[in-house]
Amino acid sequence: MVIKDEEQPLHILFFPFLAPGHLIPIADMAVLFATRGVKCAILTTPVNAQVIRSAVDRANDSSRGTEGALAIDIAVVPFPGVECAPALNSAADRKKFFHGARLLLREPFDRFLVENRPDAVVTDSFFNWSADAAAEHGVPRIAFLGSSLFSRACSGTTVRNNPVEAAPDDPDALVLLPGLPHLVELRRSQMTEPKKRPEHWAFFQRMNAADQRSYGEVFNTFHELEPDYLEHYTTTLGRRVWLVGPVAFASKDAATRGDRGFIIRGWAPQMLILTHLAVGGFVTHCGWNSTLEAVSAGVPMVTWPRYADQFYNEKLVVELLKVGVGVGSADYASKLETRRVIGGELIAEVIGKVMGDGEEAEAIREKAQELGEKARRAVAKVGSSYDDVGRLVEELMARRSSVDV
Known part of the structure; x- marks a missing residue:
């Protein structure tokens, strides 16, 4: 037949x-x-x-x-x-x-x-x-x-309009990305x-x-x-x-883990870790997989982008979604390139802004939980x-x- x-x-x-x-x-x-x-x-x-x-x-x-x-x-x-x-x-x-x-x-x-x-x-x-x-x-x-x-909208307008070319020749000069629903500016050094x-x-x-x-x-x-x-x-x-x-909800990690910290070499069962009750914040390079997994788990973020789409994702997390705080990463650089060092005191201060007792930290945590619920419903x-x-x-x-x- x-x-x-x-x-x-x-x-x-x-x-x-x-x-x-x-x-x-x-x-x-x-x-x-x-x-x-x-x-x-x-x-x-x-x-x-x-x-x-x-x-x-x-x-x-x-x-x-x-x-x-x-x-x-x-x-x-x-x-x-x-x-x-x-x-x-x-x-x-x-x-x-x-x-x-x-x-x-x-x-x-x-x-x-x-x-x-x-x-x-x-x-x-x-x-x-x-x-x-x-x-x-x-x-x-x-x-x-x-x-x-x-x-993708940010990179698209950048490719079409090349706003970097018209910006002042200063690494800290702000570059406006035209034609987007929100005002989006990055430092020239981040592009x-x-x-x-x-x-x-x-x-x-x-x-x-x-x-x-x-x-x-x-x-x-x-x-x-x-x-x-x-x-x-x-x-x-x-x-x-x-x-x-x-x-990531389609294929949940099957591994188990304890409550104490340890080092994982290689690819980690990140969704499993982020959904653990002991996790109250996530220091992330702002790759989209990690960012969305944190959103899905309802976990606030400390953002530390390096290159590719990561500075755009930081803008989304910090300025639009308001579920994170940045450490001040300013240099577009892969692992093969040098970048300015971020001091330990600043990192500790920023972690406190998402895990502390203040109103700002509480608002970030509430917003993160709200987005996590929306992610599960989606x-x-x-x-x-x-x-x-x-x-x-x-x-x-x-x-x-x-x-x-």
Whole structure:
């Protein structure tokens, strides 16, 4: 008997960038879609497959016997040399890594699309070449960067308008980011300098252009957290988006721990730690995964951004959401670059501002608890993120039917 296409489950390929901070949220997202009856596959390399293997196995085990839920596949492809971005120790290694990712992953990506004919691909925005590759195969590409809507709006206006160029040549000069719902200013030292980092700037431009010509974008955030920037992104910028987070709720850490502090080397079970009753605050570099996990746990933050989207996320946490206080980090610099030292006394003072007995600390804690409750409601049935997952699935099923006709 021939089974009609509309009776087959929707099939989505997830293609994460080769770094845990990009990989883990995409794996959690695959879990979300698999529980809604979507056939999901994750394409990655051997080392990165091991990062998500236990979470995927747990999700597959728990899905057995659950009506409609499907198992997730991990498609592993070889990748000679360093496979994971955190292991890179020089600018030259980083350049070689990005170049290799494009050259070595294009062929297996193409092959998967030909052999499996998925209904859509969710690919990391860092793989900007995947937009054209997916289009060549007639597969809608949905971009995912693992950032907040706010930071994407900030980076988007920066790429379009290059406000740094017009700012005074002073590291502490304030740079206004134009065209946003709120007044957003950063120090010049906290931003990418296009003339000093021309390759980075060109990469951001290619990435932004590829995402704009994609089918749409999916975000690990929720409507109630960034309503003004959802409106800005969809109405002002005319972008198609689905907000499905916080995705970390989809794959809870299974490890256990005691109440006393200890050092964890490697990737920590962060959601488990943040939801522990002993945790009253979180010193964070403001990566979006960590930021959203703190929001989800209702934990106030001490912000210490370093580079990438982290200074934007600090603005969101401190000035818009008002659930944290900054230590005064001022230099856009990766682990390979130097930055100004933040003194211990200042750090202690800032920690007191979120964990002390004053009115400011109490207001921050109350706001953090309120956002944590909203985050949990968003992923529950009939919540905004739960609904957005269903909306995307329905749109892709409707597209399949129209293409088949």
